[in-house]
Amino acid sequence: MKKEIYLDPPSDKPSILHTKTLDAYKNKKYKKRFDVSDHSGLGVRVFESGQVSFHYRYRFDKKAKRLTLGKYPDLSLSEARDYVPKIRQLIKENKDPAIFLFDTTIVKKPDIFDCVALFLERRVPKLRPSTQKLYEYSLNKHVVNANHSKKLFKKPIEEIGIQEWFTYFDYIEDHFTPITARDILVRLKTCFRFCIRRGLISGVKVLEIPPKDVGKGSEDGERVVDIDELKVIWKEIDRSKCYLTTGNTIKMCMLTAARLGEVRNMERKDINFKKGQWIVPKEKSKTKSKIIRPLAPIALKILKQQFETFDGITDYVFPSGSYKNPISPQTVNKFCRQIIKRKNQMEPWSIHDFRRSLSTLLTDKKVPIYVTEKMLGHSLGGILKIYNKSTYIDEQLDAYKTWEEMLDKK
Numbered sequence: 001m002k003k004e005i006y007l008d009p010p011s012d013k014p015s016i017l018h019t020k021t022l023d024a025y026k027n028k029k030y031k032k033r034f035d036v037s038d039h040s041g042l043g044v045r046v047f048e049s050g051q052v053s054f055h056y057r058y059r060f061d062k063k064a065k066r067l068t069l070g071k072y073p074d075l076s077l078s079e080a081r082d083y084v085p086k087i088r089q090l091i092k093e094n095k096d097p098a099i100f101l102f103d104t105t106i107v108k109k110p111d112i113f114d115c116v117a118l119f120l121e122r123r124v125p126k127l128r129p130s131t132q133k134l135y136e137y138s139l140n141k142h143v144v145n146a147n148h149s150k151k152l153f154k155k156p157i158e159e160i161g162i163q164e165w166f167t168y169f170d171y172i173e174d175h176f177t178p179i180t181a182r183d184i185l186v187r188l189k190t191c192f193r194f195c196i197r198r199g200l201i202s203g204v205k206v207l208e209i210p211p212k213d214v215g216k217g218s219e220d221g222e223r224v225v226d227i228d229e230l231k232v233i234w235k236e237i238d239r240s241k242c243y244l245t246t247g248n249t250i251k252m253c254m255l256t257a258a259r260l261g262e263v264r265n266m267e268r269k270d271i272n273f274k275k276g277q278w279i280v281p282k283e284k285s286k287t288k289s290k291i292i293r294p295l296a297p298i299a300l301k302i303l304k305q306q307f308e309t310f311d312g313i314t315d316y317v318f319p320s321g322s323y324k325n326p327i328s329p330q331t332v333n334k335f336c337r338q339i340i341k342r343k344n345q346m347e348p349w350s351i352h353d354f355r356r357s358l359s360t361l362l363t364d365k366k367v368p369i370y371v372t373e374k375m376l377g378h379s380l381g382g383i384l385k386i387y388n389k390s391t392y393i394d395e396q397l398d399a400y401k402t403w404e405e406m407l408d409k410k
Contacts, residue, residue: 007028007029007030007031008030008031009030009031009032009033009034009046010034013034013036013037014036015037016038016039017036017037017038017042017043017044017077018077019076019077021036022044022052022072022073022077023073025044025046025050025052026046026050026051026052026072026073027050028050029048029049029050030046030047030048030050031048032048033045033046033047033048034046035055038077038080038081040084040088041056041057041058041084041087042054042055042056042080042081042083042084043055043056043057044072045121047117047120047121048136048140049140049144049145051071051113051117051144052071052072053068053069053070053071053072053117053121054068054069054070054071054072054075054080055067055068055069056069056083056084056087056097058087058091058097060091060096060097060098061096065096065098067087067097067098067101068117068118068121069083070114071113071114071117083101086101087101109156109157109158109159110156110157110158110195110200110201111153111154111155111156111157112143112149112153112157112160113143113144113153114157114200115157115191115192115195115200115201116139116143116144116191117144118194118195118198118200119135119139119190119191119194119195120135120136120139122194122198123191123194124136130261130265130284133325134329135187137328137330138180138183138184138187139187139188139191142172142176142180142184143184143188148168148171148172148175149168152164152167152168153168157192157201157204158201158202158203158204160204160205160206161205162205162206162208162209165205165206165209166209166214169181169184169185169209169214169215172184172215173214173215177215177337178215178216179215179216179217180215181214181215182211182214182215182216182217183215185206185209185211185214185215186211188206189206189207192204192206192207193207223347223348223349223350223353223356224353224356224357224360224361225349225353225354225356225357226357226361227361227406227407229346229349230254230354230357230407231407232343232346233250233254233339233349234251234254234407236339236342236343237250237251237339240335240338240339242335243321243331244305244306244309245306245318245319245320245327246327246331246332246335247335248302248305248306248318249263249264249318249327249332250332250335250336250351251302252299252302252303252318253351253354254354254407255296255298255299255302255400255403255404255407256278256293256295256299256375256400257354257355257357257358257359257375257376258280258293258355258377259286259352259355259377260329260332260351260352261284261286261329262280262284262285262286262291262377263318264318264326264327264328264329264332265284265316265326266278266280266316266317266318266326267315267316267317268307268315268316268317269315270284270317271295271303271307271317273300273303273304276294276295276300276397277292277293277294277295277393278292278293278294278295278303279291279292280292280293280377285377286377287377287378287379289379291377292391292393293375293377293396293400294393294394294396294397294400295400296397296400296401296403296404297401297404298404298407298408299400299404303317306318310323332351333350333351336349336350336351355376358372358375358376358403359372359373359375359376361403361406362375362399362402362403365402365406367399367402368395370392371392371395371396371399372399374391374392374395374396375396375399375400
């Protein structure tokens with residue numbers, strides 16, 4: 001798989017913008033966004049994806065503000081500079097340019113890329129870090145940098161019809177997965193509702209499409225991967241030449257029945273080898289509660305292998321190829337699909353199904369339900385939630401050992 005190269009923001013930013021400078025910035029991937037000033041308050045913001053957007057900084061009503069003017073090269077440098085005297089005149093007349101500029105100036109109607117840029121800039125940074133990464137990855141891959149979206153969405157967002165939207169989602173379903181198609185629909189609807197609230201657009205046809213009409217959901221809630229299937233999956237991981245962390249991520253999900261996001265975002269500081277425990281902090285937990293999981297022998301062996309392999313390189317136990325981020329869910333899920341494809345008689349499964357397998361199969365082994373619920377990271381319901389604060393560490397460890405014996409038994 002081709003490794004993405006991300007550049008550092010330039011240290012030698014020019015004192016005034018030139019078209020050649022803007023051309024050099026666009027369509028490159030950067031480690032973080034950065035701003036470059038022109039003059040009189042005008043400047044550009046260069047995003048991680050390589051998109052370049054003009055903005056104007058000013059003060060109004062004793063508050064510092066930043067007004068987005070448009071993206072380059074749809075809006076040229078000379079056109080952006082033409083806005084400056086108009087903006088300054090509005091401020092002189094005690095009119096906020098953010099309200100009056102686009103009402104008094106003929107500008108390009110917003111397209112899908114303008115909407116996504118506003119959403120990524122103003123809304124996404126306020127979400128949880130893990131959610132931010134999901135939005136940035138999916139919208140950049142399937143909208144901002146996607147050739148199929150650039151070909152389909154050449155007109156203003158409000159002029160795109162239902163049939164064109166279905167053509168777009170059908171392409172994603174055919175070239176990626178039905179789950180991805182529905183996921184992008186849901187994310188775009190969230191994006192467009194935000195843009196409507198912000199006044200960028202007044203409406204968009206895609207909001208009329210119900211999710212059930214595009215692709216399929218990520219979970220049906222029924223699949224229980226049995227022990228024999230789990231053993232086959234484990235053997236396929238060992239037989240493959242996949243990246244060490246990819247295989248170990250899947251194995252750790254299988255061994256602990258933890259959520260994929262919890263395993264991916266595991267850091268070295270979260271593991272206590274002395275106690276044999278994995279602490280999931282509340283900020284990394286879907287339930288917003290701290291989770292304490294005891295670690296059985298095979299799980300401990302995998303963690304020690306990851307620690308030794310990446311010692312001094314990264315804080316993440318299961319890092320990406322760049323070591324700067326945790327392994328991506330797309331990398332893990334892609335390898336899972338490859339296993340299913342190789343074993344063409346195997347019913348499709350997902351990482352999340354491992355949780356259902358552990359709970360179901362250990363219950364059949366007479367493990368109490370309150371123990372398996374703790375293993376899954378669930379809080380006990382009803383009166384137990386209020387008065388019973390036990391983590392059942394010893395009971396969990398015994399159950400995890402039983403689970404590993406079931407998986408390891410020839």
